[in-house]
Amino acid sequence: MSTATDTIEDLVKTEYKYGFVTDVETESAPPGLSEDTIRMISRKKNEPEWLLDWRLKSYRHWLTMTEPTWQKAHHEKIDYQAIVYFSQPKPRKDAPKSLDEVDPKLLETYEKLGIPLRERGRLAGVAVDAIFDSVSVGTTFKKQLGEKGVIFCSFTEAVHEHPELVKKYLGSVVPYTDNFYAALNSAVFTDGSFCYIPKGVRCPMELSTYFRINAANTGQFERTLIIADDGAHVSYLEGCTAPMRDENQLHAAVVELVALDDGEIKYSTVQNWYPGDENGKGGIYNFVTKRGLCKGRNSKITWTQVETGSAITWKYPSCILLGDNSKGEFYSVAVTNNYQQADTGTKMVHIGKNTSSTIISKGISAGHGQNSYRGLVKIAKSATNARNFSQCDSMLIGSKCGAHTFPYIEVKNTTASVEHEASTSKIGEDQIFYCNQRGIETQDAVNMIVNGFCKEVFKELPMEFAVEAQKLLGVSLEGSVG
Amino acid sequence: MSNQPILEIKNLHAGVENKQILKGFSLTIYPGEVHALMGLNGSGKSTLAAILAGREGYDVTEGIVKYLGKDLLELDPEERAREGVFLAFQYPVEIPGVNSTYFLKAALNEVRKHKGQPELDAIEFLALVKEKVKLLDLNDDLLKRSVNEGFSGGEKKRAEIFQMAVLEPKLAILDETDSGLDIDALKVVSSGVNKLKRADSAQLVITHYQRLLNYIIPDHVHVMADGRIIKSGGKDLALELEAHGYDRIVKAAAVTA
Ligand SMILES: Nc1ncnc2c1ncn2[C@@H]1O[C@H](COP(=O)(O)OP(=O)(O)OP(=O)(O)O)[C@@H](O)[C@H]1O
Ligand SMILES: [Mg+2]
Numbered sequence: 001m002s003t004a005t006d007t008i009e010d011l012v013k014t015e016y017k018y019g020f021v022t023d024v025e026t027e028s029a030p031p032g033l034s035e036d037t038i039r040m041i042s043r044k045k046n047e048p049e050w051l052l053d054w055r056l057k058s059y060r061h062w063l064t065m066t067e068p069t070w071q072k073a074h075h076e077k078i079d080y081q082a083i084v085y086f087s088q089p090k091p092r093k094d095a096p097k098s099l100d101e102v103d104p105k106l107l108e109t110y111e112k113l114g115i116p117l118r119e120r121g122r123l124a125g126v127a128v129d130a131i132f133d134s135v136s137v138g139t140t141f142k143k144q145l146g147e148k149g150v151i152f153c154s155f156t157e158a159v160h161e162h163p164e165l166v167k168k169y170l171g172s173v174v175p176y177t178d179n180f181y182a183a184l185n186s187a188v189f190t191d192g193s194f195c196y197i198p199k200g201v202r203c204p205m206e207l208s209t210y211f212r213i214n215a216a217n218t219g220q221f222e223r224t225l226i227i228a229d230d231g232a233h234v235s236y237l238e239g240c241t242a243p244m245r246d247e248n249q250l251h252a253a254v255v256e257l258v259a260l261d262d263g264e265i266k267y268s269t270v271q272n273w274y275p276g277d278e279n280g281k282g283g284i285y286n287f288v289t290k291r292g293l294c295k296g297r298n299s300k301i302t303w304t305q306v307e308t309g310s311a312i313t314w315k316y317p318s319c320i321l322l323g324d325n326s327k328g329e330f331y332s333v334a335v336t337n338n339y340q341q342a343d344t345g346t347k348m349v350h351i352g353k354n355t356s357s358t359i360i361s362k363g364i365s366a367g368h369g370q371n372s373y374r375g376l377v378k379i380a381k382s383a384t385n386a387r388n389f390s391q392c393d394s395m396l397i398g399s400k401c402g403a404h405t406f407p408y409i410e411v412k413n414t415t416a417s418v419e420h421e422a423s424t425s426k427i428g429e430d431q432i433f434y435c436n437q438r439g440i441e442t443q444d445a446v447n448m449i450v451n452g453f454c455k456e457v458f459k460e461l462p463m464e465f466a467v468e469a470q471k472l473l474g475v476s477l478e479g480s481v482g
Numbered sequence: 483m484s485n486q487p488i489l490e491i492k493n494l495h496a497g498v499e500n501k502q503i504l505k506g507f508s509l510t511i512y513p514g515e516v517h518a519l520m521g522l523n524g525s526g527k528s529t530l531a532a533i534l535a536g537r538e539g540y541d542v543t544e545g546i547v548k549y550l551g552k553d554l555l556e557l558d559p560e561e562r563a564r565e566g567v568f569l570a571f572q573y574p575v576e577i578p579g580v581n582s583t584y585f586l587k588a589a590l591n592e593v594r595k596h597k598g599q600p601e602l603d604a605i606e607f608l609a610l611v612k613e614k615v616k617l618l619d620l621n622d623d624l625l626k627r628s629v630n631e632g633f634s635g636g637e638k639k640r641a642e643i644f645q646m647a648v649l650e651p652k653l654a655i656l657d658e659t660d661s662g663l664d665i666d667a668l669k670v671v672s673s674g675v676n677k678l679k680r681a682d683s684a685q686l687v688i689t690h691y692q693r694l695l696n697y698i699i700p701d702h703v704h705v706m707a708d709g710r711i712i713k714s715g716g717k718d719l720a721l722e723l724e725a726h727g728y729d730r731i732v733k734a735a736a737v738t739a
Contacts, residue, residue: 006715250639250713414694428537428575430575431575432561432579433537433538434535434562434571434574434575434577435563435577435589436558436562436563437535437536437559437563437568437569437571437591438563438565438585438586438588438589438592438645438649439560439564439592439593439596439649440560440588440589440592441558441560441592442560444588448577448580448585448588450582450673451582452577452578452579452580452628453578453579453580454579456579
């Protein structure tokens with residue numbers, strides 16, 4: 001039993017409450033993208049030569065690419081020269097050495113967002129790395145993690161402190177040639193989180209990154225790299241918000257996960273970027289590449305995502321199941337209301353023997369929202385006894401929204417078993433009336449029915465975030481009926 | 483005060499677009515009473531229940547419906563529920579993924595909030611549930627499952643009565659709660675209904691069968707045909723119906739009309 005209605009009730013009535021702007025002095029590059037911009041970013045970060053080279057190679061490759069158009073999402077052409085590629089709160093000295101040196105205004109911002117960076121409060125059991133515009137402003141619980149040998153720090157720090165790990169794994173799962181946005185990210189990424197769990201270690205707490213876009217006209221290009229060494233386990237959470245602005249803002253992140261023998265990574269996202277207003281003005285373009293490599297035997301990667309924000313979401317957290325007996329899982333709830341568009345799904349690529357994958361996708365469309373599930377299940381010739389189960393359910397609220405399903409299945413090994421189930425339902429008037437007749441008003445009834453519909457996914461989220469996710473659903477479906 | 487009816491329906495005409503279903507329906511129910519409403523298939527019993535509960539899609543063209551002296555038709559369905567109108571559905575819907583206990587707690591707390599009572603927390607609510615489970619001899623496994631999902635026909639009906647027990651309505655409308663029940667379940671459900679009877683509340687029991695009225699003893703029995711009550715009487719009227727069928731009553735009513 002959960003406590004959702006109480007909380008949903010309050011939240012249903014609120015608008016996007018993370019839409020405030022923090023007034024901090026920032027240091028920003030002028031808009032525009034060129035090799036000079038990249039050199040500037042690299043210099044600002046004091047990066048080693050190899051990383052600058054990699055960025056430049058990525059940039060040169062990006063110049064040869066064109067924006068993809070196959071996804072079912074429409075937007076005005078993005079002017080890449082109008083974006084600011086680097087923005088950071090003005091450093092007080094150099095970089096903050098500890099949270100005490102972080103600008104109190106930033107700490108306040110995160111408090112407001114419900115993400116206390118001081119090591120107390122609601123998320124007390126969760127280590128947080130907070131990314132404000134392009135840079136990490138602080139990571140909590142470093143000491144406790146350090147005792148177990150867990151490395152959890154900003155990407156920038158990792159480049160300096162653990163260059164061998166970064167060099168080994170950066171781009172190993174998502175090469176810069178992978179796609180347009182991944183190439184762009186590889187060229188201009190500014191920060192992100194890095195996490196390494198050593199052999200045999202179960203990470204003692206949830207790790208979390210909280211992304212915040214603050215400055216106007218700024219793109220956020222962060223890079224996350226998580227490695228679970230042999231027998232290591234980690235559960236990682238990602239949350240995101242942005243101020244309400246009339247212009248669209250680009251968020252093009254890359255996340256790479258690597259699980260070695262018996263390693264397990266559970267990656268959960270609660271995405272709540274500003275979705276634009278009820279007329280479709282403003283909002284974040286969320287074009288993200290997320291991929292996990294189950295490199296070792298018996299390794300396992302689970303993606304759980306609750307996508308309620310962004311004007312356009314375009315992401316396919318994927319698993320490459322290379323190690324024998326490895327497992328990939330994808331649990332997704334994607335909500336589109338007003339004029340939001342989501343094109344999301346996953347790719348499960350089976351290469352190792354006895355690999356298995358599970359896909360549970362719940363798409364909810366309301367208002368004029370368009371929700372597409374796009375998934376690929378690929379069983380390579382080598383993947384003897386591979387198994388996949390996919391279930392894609394769509395729920396429609398109202399008559400102006402749309403749900404679309406594009407499942408692609410490629411099987412090259414006859415011992416494989418692939419199951420796909422799909423359903424589309426309209427939220428039933430009978431169900432709503434039944435709730436009404438028990439004293440529950442329509443908006444609460446919708447939240448309840450939708451939460452029920454998403455239950456299989458929510459149960460995969462860590463407890464705290466499950467509650468958070470339910471609240472978010474309530475907020476994003478506000479005004480969707482009646 | 484005790485003279486104020488719980489429900490007062492006068493000359494109600496209502497229907498769906500282009501189809502008149504209720505044609506001059508009148509009925510008054512006082513506190514403490516149990517009324518049985520019987521009638522042929524399609525005579526408008528469920529329509530009446532739906533209109534009382536506030537389902538959309540029906541047009542009331544004439545007549546009044548007063549609940550505790552207030553115009554019932556003005557209230558939203560959830561307001562009616564919070565004011566104590568309960569409908570045990572003829573066909574309860576399934577709500578996948580929504581836990582029954584959670585659902586019922588939300589419902590009860592809406593009622594309590596409306597009455598200005600403090601909401602019950604999970605522990606208090608479970609204590610209440612336990613008590614009511616005993617009262618109705620319910621298989622409490624059902625409460626761990628999603629609302630009505632995969633329940634058998636009989637289980638759904640029992641679950642409706644269970645909700646009624648928890649919500650303690652002032653006016654309970656039971657729409658064919660007996661159909662689909664085996665004889666044991668019928669006994670359990672009706673004894674539950676009887677236990678829930680209170681001096682300040684009333685029940686409107688819609689049924690086709692006299693057998694239910696062996697267990698739930700009505701104060702008044704009404705026979706409905708073509709959108710209105712054609713005959714009212716005491717519990718013997720149900721026996722008469724059972725013995726002679728609707729035909730005779732319908733014909734007799736046609737003569738006097
Ligand atoms: N939404 C609707 N649209 C069209 N006709 C309707 C609608 N609702 C009810 N009716 C019709 O009105 C009549 C009365 O229906 P109602 O369900 O109230 O009957 P009932 O007395 O409950 O019957 P039963 O004993 O079979 O449950 C029927 O002829 C039915 O088909
Ligand atoms: Mg009926």
